[in-house]
Amino acid sequence: MKIQLQLNDKSLSADLTTISGTVSLTAEMACYKAQISEPQPGSFTVILDSRVYSCTLEKLPGGGTEVSLNGVRIPVKIQDPKRLSHNIGGNSQAGGLAVLASPMPGKVVRVLCAEGDEVTEGQGLLVVEAMKMQNEVQSPKVGKVREIKVSEGQTVNAGDVLAIVE
Secondary structure (H helix, E strand, O other), X not given: OEEEEXXXXXXXXXXXXXXXXXXXXXXXXXXXXXXXXXXXXXXXXXXXXXXXXXXXXXXXXXXXXXXXXXXXXXEEEEEOOOOOEEEHHHOOOOOOOEEEEOOOOEEEEEEOOOOOOEEOOOOEEEEEEEOXXXXXXXXXXXXXXXXXXXXXXXXXXXXXXXXXXX
């Protein structure tokens, strides 16, 4: 999956893949491979180059994300260029509906909101697990959750509609 990373003041494009529990990130002609596990929700253990890192992710009120890596807080912004959504009927206005689709086949492990909830851009709505990696599906805009089309434990295919934000 192609992603856009914003780390401190630096922006770069990267490829992110998961194969047999190994996460690979290729950016700027370098490839980093790590084993990642989530011993408890929101807390990760990362093994990179035989070093073990304790990592947590925190969503900030303004929609950003901070990674805490062995106690050091790092602001990051990760964005899938495809935005995991599209507008119904080609309407690109902010007032249109945003349909959030599953980025890959997997299982819905968490529903983080309810129908009728007000959401901000970048707020996590659902978590889809694929190949032992959890992927948060985020709202592409400020709005209201019109419909949640899946439930926890449900298996989904790539492109299946997960939620609609208006």
